[in-house]
Amino acid sequence: MDFSGQVALVTGGTAGLGRGIAETFLTAGAQVVVCGRKTPDTLPSAGGREATFVACDVRDAESVDKLVAAVVAQHGRLDVLVNNAGGAPFTEAATASPRFSEKIIALNLTSALHCSVAANRVMQAQASGGNIVNIASVSGQRPSPGTAAYGAAKAGLLNLTRSLAVEWAPRVRVNAVTAGMIRTEQAHLHYGDEAGIARVSATVPMQRLALPVDIANACLYLASPLASYVSGADLLVHGGGERPAFLDAATANHSASKGS
16 A cells, blocks of 8 residues: 555654554655654654654644644645544543543544544545544443543544544545554553553453554555545454453353354
């Protein structure tokens, strides 16, 4: 998949999953712009090329408009937007402050709407249109205890994906990648030490956590001509999901139950 001559914007693309997505698009030949609230020590790079950085708080619509304007001023176009910025620390809903929950929803849902609207204005005016990929989460499709506001926001992101895909077709395609558990440089904050990561990995059918490149390759596909008839879709990239807890708790003979 050759993205030479195309421009991709990856929100939250300075670290973790976003950095992996940015590096994958660089490898595919795209000019890549990443954004964040703070200037990073290093920028994503691949193939002898480096992403450029624009400071932006994606929760603020005015800041987002300036971000997209800066991308167009620098590169003359915008072909791909990956709404990756997001995340949430573990906080039980009963003790989370209203302000905390509002910020989590703004970061994981409202920001994607702001960025998509700004990008769509540019893409609709281009003969080649454009592609928007939203990074969703399995937390938006199953209970998300400890990150309830995050899970609710990611569920909303999937509906937003489907709605915008209808509104903005045929020139702009909008899709989502529902990511499973990912091993980034901050994986220890969620899963613990290597032993903890190994135990969590054992709950996934593929017996490992995703790497950033696994999610990035899905983004690359959805933004490519190979997916030219794919819009409003939710691509699950979760290693087969999670093994149902009852399988380990049940005392019945598994082989017998499979045959019944």
